[in-house]
């Protein structure tokens with residue numbers, strides 16, 4: 062596909078991720094290149110991904126799937142369902158287009174997060190970004206994340222109840238969170254910490270979102286078998302939530 066045909070193909074779709082598919086050809090994502098860059102740096106920038114297996118749950122257009130491959134991951138599996146199936150998003154088509162145009166070859170599997178662990182062997186690094194609050198029943202899915210993670214889980218979420226010290230989350234029965242009825246929950250950091258500990262992670266680090274501050278949180282949760290190199294990789298402003 063030449064550049065003109067690629068630009069035309071990109072223009073036929075809605076994009077959530079801004080992804081540079083070829084030099085100067087960037088998908089027009091709702092998440093701007095600045096937000097994508099800041100999230101990628103905060104989440105992946107400190108880890109050596111060389112040879113690691115990566116599972117991207119809720120991959121949508123594949124921005125973080127392709128970022129993991131570009132950063133040297135060995136095997137990367139992208140999974141999604143909601144936006145891949147939705148006729149107004151046609152997310153799987155966008156994912157396939159992004160892969161074809163970039164020349165990168167991740168694996169892809171149609172899988173809803175509620176179907177996990179779905180017989181998957183554990184992956185070294187699991188990405189669970191922007192998915193938690195879309196699930197009406199997220200707690201069994203967090204438990205399943207413990208089963209599919211061999212070393213480290215990176216979780217990103219909208220947050221609420223930030224003044225509450227006890228583990229808590231706010232329920233949004235309608236579309237009160239940014240007019241989107243698929244947003245169900247606003248957890249606070251103590252809630253995410255304790256769900257992750259109960260799911261079999263033994264260490265959790267936290268930092269506010271690099272662009273949106275405390276309204277969204279980034280979590281790195283380590284399984285007991287995680288390598289020392291991964292465990293010690295994250296610099297400030299990542300902070301310890303649980304005993305090392």
Ligand SMILES: C[S@@+](CC[C@H](N)C(=O)[O-])C[C@H]1O[C@@H](n2cnc3c(N)ncnc32)[C@H](O)[C@@H]1O
Pocket residue numbers: 118119120121141142143144145174189190191192195196197217243
């Ligand atoms: C906000 S997007 C996040 C995409 C990407 N992981 C990121 O962080 O940029 C939410 C993702 O969750 C997925 N998802 C899974 N279950 C969902 C549900 N019940 N409702 C809405 N989205 C859901 C969507 O398909 C989509 O890929």
